[in-house]
Amino acid sequence: MLTPRQTLILKTIIDEFTKTAEPVGSKRLMTLLEISVSSATLRNEMAILEDYGLLEKTHTSSGRIPSSKGYRYYVENLMDTQLDSGVQNALSEVFKERHYTMEEIVVKSCDILSQMTNLTSVVLGPETSSQTLQHIQIFPINERSAVCVFITSHGHTENKTFHFDENVSLKDIQTCCNILNDHLAGTPISEVVNKMDEIRPMLSSQVSRHEILFQAFTSAFVKFASDNVYTSGASNMLYQPEFADIEKLKQLMKFLEDSSVWRQLGSSNEDISIRIGTDNQVIPMENVSVITSKIKLSNEEEGQLMVVGPTRMPYNKIVALMEYMAKVIEDLYRDDG
Structure with missing residues (x-):
């Protein structure tokens, strides 16, 4: 158990070292403390704190720096976390x-x-790895862009804006979305991209601009499934x-x-x-x-x-x-x- 003076010394050294990255010696400490203490007394108290493992002595200076144990003591006993x-x-x-x-x-x-x-x-x-895809909604903006919303089993939603290099009809977008919902609902997020390959032939047979839409959805799922x-x-x-x-x-x-x-x-x-x-x-x-x-x-x-x-x-x-x-x-x- 630290005495009030040892506590004040430890906190002052930590505060000063945080600002300067320079070891704190007894002479510097005397100017920082609001109490009157001799240099000899401070050196003695610092030696005790060093024995406790709360301070360390560097090789290049007679001053002390906080140890990991000293910082741990500080965050558990001395830290005030009021935000301005x-x-x-x-x-x-x-x-x-x-x-x-x-x-x-x-x-x-x-x-x-x-x-x-x-x-x-x-x-x-x-973390998306434990979630499954529940539903996809898509909102066309014009023939070359749309906003897609992915909804997971945890209620998490992710928005993705698609920009197409060529015109894509509203019918193609909706057909693609319906196929994906029918075949991907309940699929773990981490497996969606692989399952997209399985339904690729179905997309190509029912959707005119299937390749453009396939690439757009696949890249969106890759991004969604990544960390x-x-x-x-x-x-x-x-x-x-x-x-x-x-x-x-x-x-x-x-x-x-x-x-x-x-x-x-x-x-x-x-x-x-x-x-x-x-x-x-x-x-x-x-x-x-x-x-x-x-x-x-x-x-x-x-x-x-x-x-x-x-x-x-x-x-x-x-x-x-x-x-x-x-x-x-x-x-x-x-x-x-």
Whole structure:
């Protein structure tokens, strides 16, 4: 159990190191603390915190830096996650428009997170592998374009706008849609593309522009069945001193490009999950932390917001931002549902 003074020292060192990425020595600490403590006393207290495993001493400085255990203590005992009202208002304004598709809301959330944290964000859309296709609706705009809506067994909808290189009749579009509904309803999303090949001869015998429509629907299903994993702000890692080593940066970029990594990280049952440094087994890099927040889009569908960065990240601000953003998105879907 830390004393109040040790708690204050630990929190102050974490706050300062988060801002500067520089080890904090006793002399610097004296100028930061609001209490009057001698340099010798501070060195003694810092040594105790080091013995507890909450601080570490670097090889290049007499100062201390927080350890993964120190950050864990901070997020579990000392973190205040109040979000500034100005940020709340700004986020509410961004999501004011009520007609976003699932893809648009995921991409927009990803971009906002990376911009507001200056870190890398990853957003997972709902997992589609366990869902089946229930129905297809198509709304012609003109002879060269139409909007198609796919509806799954979980009530998830996905919109796709088709633009054709040649004119396609309303009759052909409707006939194609009817054939697909008759033969694809109840098919797992992951198997729809393969089943499209089976019904291709039927389309060619009943639909004049069958090849154009076949290609349009197949490409839409491929996109729909793929992992909805979006990444934004990967280049922000270039400006983090922890990744000045090009080999470390390459290693991190490799993880960022692997969608299976993010599905594993998103498997936590907690609404907010904070993986810090060495306690993160999915990305085994000691200087990397990942914060994950669930988005409950419906009773059966969930998405995930994630922020990836150095263990030095400002956990309190990021957690507050992600919690509020998740609430805004959930409210948006609840109102539209």
